[in-house]
Amino acid sequence: MRTGSNKLVSIIIPVYNVEKYLDECVESVIAQSYENIEIILVDDGSTDSCGMLCDKWATKDSRIKVVHRPNGGLSAARNSGLEIAKGDYISFVDSDDSVKKAFIEDFIDALENTGADFAFCDIESARLAERDRLGTEQMILSDKECRQLLIDPLSREYVEMVVAWNKIYKKDLIKDLRYKEGKIHEDEFMINNFIYSFSKAVYIPHRNYIYRVNDEGITGSENRNDLRHLDAVDAYEERMQKALDNNDIEFANSVLKWALLKLVQFYRHGNESMKAESYKKYRLLYDGYKKYLSEKQRIKYSLFKFKPEIFYKLFLMIRYN
Structure with missing residues (x-):
């Protein structure tokens, strides 16, 4: 049911050296069927023509605002x-991606009809697995049900839940929150701030967000051995601590398990520097939180400390991109 709402939506687009894709992104945003939007282009110290392109777009559409700032990374730009x-x-929309015409309108209708704190939609991307836990109809989810989508990082539902760019938020939910600057996998940190502090979310099954696979980006395959990828494990540890603070031992156990497995993958596929740092972080994480593992899990995960190669030959049936 269309609500007829005309509330203002702020769409924040961080921009850095994406001159090949920026026009397509902005065109998709200004073409939204829901028109009461402000588009904030944040030029994060681009060294290509992006700064000029942002200013050019601002002359074409009065809804566009441009911020030019020294390069500080994605988190700083979003902030x-x-x-x-x-x-x-x-x-939020990433500047090398694009959105479908009903992206915002579907969100507004879902929020206004349900009173949810945020909404998220399905994603068009060949890289993601198919849906498993979410259906083909709009769904209202409690905070606990949303946390359950964060159990398996290999699932489509995990990505849909954790990323910033397929969502709309009530401003009150995130107005005082900021992305951690100097970190990559910043979305993993941000969601930790409210996974226990909202009432409900709404899922939209339409693939309204079009994700572009960009191997040149920091999370692309060309940068697999960048040690900053270990930031993701720090975010997992923060999430686990948040669960423990809320006496959610079952969720903490699941997060710990996946944090350890992620470090195993970094070790298995990494260069010598990545192997060394992953192994070091694994030992610290295991020793610090092993009491939250079952006895069987402690035996299993302790093996990696002594015989990493044997561990992943015996147990690792998981593939990370």
Whole structure:
């Protein structure tokens, strides 16, 4: 049911050296069927033509605002957008991606009809597994049900839940939150802030967000051995601690298990530097939190400390991209 709402939506687009893709992204956003939007282009010190392109777009559409800032990374760029956003709702789009025409309208209708704190949609991407836990109909999810989507990082539902760019948020939910600057996998950190502090979310099964696989980016395959990927494990540890603070031992156990397995994968596929840092972090994480594992799990995961190669030959049936 269309609500007829006309609340302002702020769409924050961080921009850095994506001149090949920026026009396609902005065109998709200005073409939204829901028109009461402000588009905040944050040029994060681009060294290509992106800064000029942002300014050119601002002359074409009065809804576009441009922020030019020194390069500080994706988190800093998003934070700059949050500082000036005036919308009742906040949404993020990455500048090498694009969105379908009903992206915002579907979100607004879902939030206004359900009273949810945020909404998220399915993603168009050949890289993701098919749906398993979410159906083909709109669904209202409790905070606990949302946390259950964060159990398996290899699932489509995990990605749909954790990333920032397929969502819309009530401004009150995130107005005082900021992305961790200097970190990659920043979305993994951000969601930790509210996984225990919202009432409900709504899932939209339409693939309204079009994700572009960009191997040149920091999370692309060309940068597999960048040690900053270990930030993801720090985010897992933070999530686990949040679960323990809320006496959610079952969720903490699941997060710990996947954090350890992620480190095994970094070790298995990494260069010598990545192997050394992954092994070091594994030992610290296991020793610090092993009491939250079952006896059987402690025996299993302790093996990696002494015989890493034997561990993943025996147990690792999992593939990470």
